[in-house]
Amino acid sequence: MASPPPKSPEQTEKSKKYDRQLRLWGDHGQVLLENAKVCLINATTLGAEILKSLILPGIGAFTIVDGETVTEEDTGSNFFLDYDSVGMPRARVATQSLLELNADVHGDYIDETPEHILSHTQNFFNKFNIVIGTSLPEKVLIPLSKHLWEANVPLIVCRSIGFLGYIRLQVKEHTVIEAHPDNENPDLRLINPWPELKVHLEKTDISKLDNKERSHVPALTILYYFIKKFQEHNNGALPRSRSDKDEIRKMIQESAVCDENGVQILEDNFQEAIHLVNIGINPQIIPTQLKKILEDDCCTHLTQDSSPFWIMCAGLRELVQAEESLPVRGTLPDMASDSGSYIALQQIYQKKALSQSEFVYRRVCQIVTDLGIQQDIISEQEVKLFCKHCSELYVMRGSCIADEYEKNSPDLSVYLEDPDSLMFSYVVLRGLERFLGEYNVYPGHLDDQVEPDVLKLKIITGKLLSEWRCTQILRDERVHEVCRYGGAELHSVSAVLGGIAAHEAIKLLTHQYKPLNNTFIYDAITSSSATYTL
Amino acid sequence: MAECHEADQKRWNNLRKVLERAGPFCHPEFEHDSDLLTFILTSCPILIIGAGGLGCELLKDLVLMGFQQIHIIDMDTIDLSNLNRQFLFRRKDIGCSKAEVAAAFINKRVTNCQIIPHFCKIQDKDESFYREFCMIVCGLDSIVARRWINGMLVSLLEYEDGVLKTTSIIPLVDGGTEGFKGNARVILPGMSACVECTLDLYPPQITYPLCTIANTPRLPEHCIEYAKVMLWPKENPFNVPLDGDDPQHTGWIYEKSLERALEFNIPGVTYRLVQGVIKNIIPAVASTNAVIAGICATEVFKIATNCYVPLKNYLVFNDVDGIYTYTYEAEKKENCLVCSQIPQTLTIPDPTKMKLKEIIALFTESSQYQMKSPGLTTMIDGKSKTLYMSAIKSIEERTRKNLNKTLVELDLRDGCEILVADATSPNTMVVRLNYLSADVEMK
Numbered sequence: 001m002a003s004p005p006p007k008s009p010e011q012t013e014k015s016k017k018y019d020r021q022l023r024l025w026g027d028h029g030q031v032l033l034e035n036a037k038v039c040l041i042n043a044t045t046l047g048a049e050i051l052k053s054l055i056l057p058g059i060g061a062f063t064i065v066d067g068e069t070v071t072e073e074d075t076g077s078n079f080f081l082d083y084d085s086v087g088m089p090r091a092r093v094a095t096q097s098l099l100e101l102n103a104d105v106h107g108d109y110i111d112e113t114p115e116h117i118l119s120h121t122q123n124f125f126n127k128f129n130i131v132i133g134t135s136l137p138e139k140v141l142i143p144l145s146k147h148l149w150e151a152n153v154p155l156i157v158c159r160s161i162g163f164l165g166y167i168r169l170q171v172k173e174h175t176v177i178e179a180h181p182d183n184e185n186p187d188l189r190l191i192n193p194w195p196e197l198k199v200h201l202e203k204t205d206i207s208k209l210d211n212k213e214r215s216h217v218p219a220l221t222i223l224y225y226f227i228k229k230f231q232e233h234n235n236g237a238l239p240r241s242r243s244d245k246d247e248i249r250k251m252i253q254e255s256a257v258c259d260e261n262g263v264q265i266l267e268d269n270f271q272e273a274i275h276l277v278n279i280g281i282n283p284q285i286i287p288t289q290l291k292k293i294l295e296d297d298c299c300t301h302l303t304q305d306s307s308p309f310w311i312m313c314a315g316l317r318e319l320v321q322a323e324e325s326l327p328v329r330g331t332l333p334d335m336a337s338d339s340g341s342y343i344a345l346q347q348i349y350q351k352k353a354l355s356q357s358e359f360v361y362r363r364v365c366q367i368v369t370d371l372g373i374q375q376d377i378i379s380e381q382e383v384k385l386f387c388k389h390c391s392e393l394y395v396m397r398g399s400c401i402a403d404e405y406e407k408n409s410p411d412l413s414v415y416l417e418d419p420d421s422l423m424f425s426y427v428v429l430r431g432l433e434r435f436l437g438e439y440n441v442y443p444g445h446l447d448d449q450v451e452p453d454v455l456k457l458k459i460i461t462g463k464l465l466s467e468w469r470c471t472q473i474l475r476d477e478r479v480h481e482v483c484r485y486g487g488a489e490l491h492s493v494s495a496v497l498g499g500i501a502a503h504e505a506i507k508l509l510t511h512q513y514k515p516l517n518n519t520f521i522y523d524a525i526t527s528s529s530a531t532y533t534l
Numbered sequence: 535m536a537e538c539h540e541a542d543q544k545r546w547n548n549l550r551k552v553l554e555r556a557g558p559f560c561h562p563e564f565e566h567d568s569d570l571l572t573f574i575l576t577s578c579p580i581l582i583i584g585a586g587g588l589g590c591e592l593l594k595d596l597v598l599m600g601f602q603q604i605h606i607i608d609m610d611t612i613d614l615s616n617l618n619r620q621f622l623f624r625r626k627d628i629g630c631s632k633a634e635v636a637a638a639f640i641n642k643r644v645t646n647c648q649i650i651p652h653f654c655k656i657q658d659k660d661e662s663f664y665r666e667f668c669m670i671v672c673g674l675d676s677i678v679a680r681r682w683i684n685g686m687l688v689s690l691l692e693y694e695d696g697v698l699k700t701t702s703i704i705p706l707v708d709g710g711t712e713g714f715k716g717n718a719r720v721i722l723p724g725m726s727a728c729v730e731c732t733l734d735l736y737p738p739q740i741t742y743p744l745c746t747i748a749n750t751p752r753l754p755e756h757c758i759e760y761a762k763v764m765l766w767p768k769e770n771p772f773n774v775p776l777d778g779d780d781p782q783h784t785g786w787i788y789e790k791s792l793e794r795a796l797e798f799n800i801p802g803v804t805y806r807l808v809q810g811v812i813k814n815i816i817p818a819v820a821s822t823n824a825v826i827a828g829i830c831a832t833e834v835f836k837i838a839t840n841c842y843v844p845l846k847n848y849l850v851f852n853d854v855d856g857i858y859t860y861t862y863e864a865e866k867k868e869n870c871l872v873c874s875q876i877p878q879t880l881t882i883p884d885p886t887k888m889k890l891k892e893i894i895a896l897f898t899e900s901s902q903y904q905m906k907s908p909g910l911t912t913m914i915d916g917k918s919k920t921l922y923m924s925a926i927k928s929i930e931e932r933t934r935k936n937l938n939k940t941l942v943e944l945d946l947r948d949g950c951e952i953l954v955a956d957a958t959s960p961n962t963m964v965v966r967l968n969y970l971s972a973d974v975e976m977k
């Protein structure tokens with residue numbers, strides 16, 4: 001070859017600093033993160049811990065809203081408030097010490113209570129990509145939730161008290177292209193191959209190969225050959241049942257030939273073909289969840305305000321209608337084979353994937369023109385990524401927290417059947433919020449008030465449960481336990497919740513990985529957790 | 535002084551509530567009073583192993599849970615790629631000791647605490663050092679180091695008439711993370727499952743068959759491995775062993791991998807992938823480290839104060855899809871190499887055929903042992919004899935010829951004991967040979 005030798009690319013400071021996380025969400029995820037503006041209401045221990053795990057990976061900017069001053073207790077649990085700052089505005093001190101974590105991040109603060117801001121600058125919160133609130137009283141939570149729901153800004157609400165924690169996500173609609181599923185079956189299309197693949201696979205007659213050639217054939221080609229053989233024996237019927245699959249496995253097993261010593265052995269690639277039978281023979285169907293997305297109103301009724309996600313869905317829908325199948329993913333698992341045979345197969349899959357994503361891209365361009373919106377809103381690269389991950393597409397539609405508090409009583413009866421359900425902790429936390437609203441202090445705040453506060457909180461939770469028409473009874477112990485905390489925030493518990501809440505924020509900002517839907521309860525006493533959709 | 539004390543009491547008001555008040559879910563032996571806070575503040579020294587992603591978090595968490603006497607040990611220095619999560623380090627600290635910078639930062643930020651750093655390997659410290667701690671918390675990415683400290687804590691156990699003395703137990707709380715997944719566990723050496731009992735929980739490292747790398751590459755990883763394991767030793771471009779932290783070295787591997795990939799039409803060789811393969815990089819983010827360290831610190835607090843029953847004994851965390859945690863009790867292995875006190879025997883079907891190298895292969899390859907490079911000695915006629923040892927060059931050369939000898943040729947008799955030393959343990963393991971064909975004629 002005459003071409004000059006490849007040169008290694010110059011790595012930027014940023015790509016070196018963020019290397020370990022870029023391997024998880026890629027450069028495109030990082031761009032979204034770096035453009036994000038995050039608002040934190042209340043720089044409690046939990047609030048500061050959440051921001052810490054967002055500033056380190058490099059969000060664009062944050063604003064802290066907090067009207068409190070630093071107390072001695074704060075310095076015993078909040079790492080970002082030191083002993084010398086007692087009495088100073090908490091928003092300012094926290095902002096300054098959090099900013100030290102990452103020079104790439106901008107930060108500012110407003111030394112006012114969230115109530116004040118909500119009543120004076122209505123649209124203040126609209127400019128953020130996400131708002132995170134900790135230790136919010138009901139009188140702030142409800143108007144904030146309504147406002148952000150209308151403004152379509154995601155809200156994360158968290159609380160950490162004693163050994164108990166709570167995270168709630170409020171997001172109107174959230175779409176994910178790259179869900180990064182842990183286990184994903186390869187996309188092979190051996191049943192119903194497209195013409196180029198069919199021609200290629202049929203070039204190989206396994207029965208005519210010598211021992212050396214046999215050991216070089218990719219498992220895919222082997223499996224296809226035996227599917228055909230099966231069809232010959234069964235009047236053209238496709239293998240479907242478990243016994244059909246067993247029969248194919250048997251055929252592959254019995255095709256073993258003798259080596260030079262006369263010992264019958266089944267080569268690695270044939271073993272791989274046997275392993276592939278299960279996933280390789282399932283006909284490619286469109287997942288129900290994806291069908292729903294393609295039939296969603298947002299997909300079938302596009303407007304000028306439609307997001308790129310839904311426009312690409314509409315483009316994909318046209319391809320699915322034309323070809324009655326999803327675009328090919330275009331990647332293959334590794335298979336024992338010689339380089340040439342494997343690469344030839346891989347190229348056929350890649351070529352198909354490319355031509356399908358080109359089709360979708362052309363449709364997307366047409367749709368964008370028809371809608372009369374900016375041409376460059378969606379790039380060809382984005383469509384390629386979208387098509388590659390189309391089987392993982394995910395749409396989450398959430399609920400408005402204020403609605404649950406004011407209009408719809410949550411239906412918790414099912415969960416409360418189990419006496420150990422962590423849903424009871426949710427009930428206690430809702431009771432705690434109401435207690436705070438009524439008495440303006442945490443239950444058990446003073447040593448000599450623990451017992452009287454237990455009685456008060458029991459009355460409140462009892463009322464809550466009857467409002468929700470739940471017949472179950474909250475055990476006194478649970479009420480007692482939360483009163484024992486007296487509003488104490490423990491650092492290690494907040495550290496756990498802070499990490500979790502920060503990662504949910506990152507999921508929302510990068511549109512990768514599936515977020516919590518929508519309520520998380522953490523019980524540090526038993527080190528257990530649960531999620532509920534409320 | 536009195537005023538300072540009072541202010542300090544106020545600072546710890548949150549901890550005082552959970553330590554000085556009784557509660558319905560507390561450990562049956564929980565004794566709520568003000569002495570508990572004094573105990574963890576002044577008399578409960580903790581050792582943190584590792585000052586990396588988990589270590590920085592652990593240090594912050596434990597200090598703010600009231601533990602003011604902490605030692606932290608780490609042999610590593612700070613690198614630019616640490617700064618996205620190891621939050622006690624700044625750009626100006628690059629190249630400095632992780633343990634020292636972390637300790638200095640905390641001592642400055644948090645009033646009254648005494649963090650003592652150790653810039654060295656855990657193997658540089660002996661029994662007397664480890665014995666001083668109430669508890670040990672690990673935030674390591676190395677399985678070998680985990681196994682080593684586990685072995686150390688088991689060796690500190692004392693038995694009286696075959697009964698374990700509980701005062702000799704130093705609990706080990708261990709955390710690990712990878713991307714958005716993590717685990718935390720509580721080990722009471724001698725009482726609950728130890729690291730070695732559950733060795734099969736650690737997945738073996740991905741390796742590629744040499745013949746694929748040499749002859750039939752298909753993946754970009756195959757091309758990178760080719761440049762790394764075949765070309766580098768052959769061409770020796772810088773006359774030194776490959777160093778994944780040297781950009782010149784990585785650049786050379788990248789270029790050679792790309793050439794190889796072009797030759798076979800293999801797509802997907804990128805600089806990032808090359809780095810990942812050479813250094814075996816594990817993805818890491820701040821959030822997962824925060825979660826796992828927080829869980830570990832909470833367990834340390836529970837064990838030290840007895841406020842709640844500690845985790846029994848293994849927790850798995852994953853927030854790839856929603857948020858998921860799961861806890862279960864890993865079981866103690868009855869014949870655990872390290873914590874069972876049962877002598878290990880090795881059953882040999884035919885000592886006239888079994889060669890020494892096959893025994894070594896067994897120690898390194900079987901999931902039960904997973905050793906790195908074991909050194910084998912034995913006693914023959916009251917004299918110590920080295921069978922094989924690869925660590926020291928002169929001994930390796932002298933003993934290499936033994937590898938191809940059978941056990942009989944090496945004069946090893948049925949029932950004789952082999953002493954096995956390896957980096958995975960501070961102690962020597964004794965293995966007794968058990969010949970199935972017992973009446974073998976010795977030469």
Ligand SMILES: [Zn+2]
Binds near residue numbers: 729730
């Ligand atoms: Zn064990």
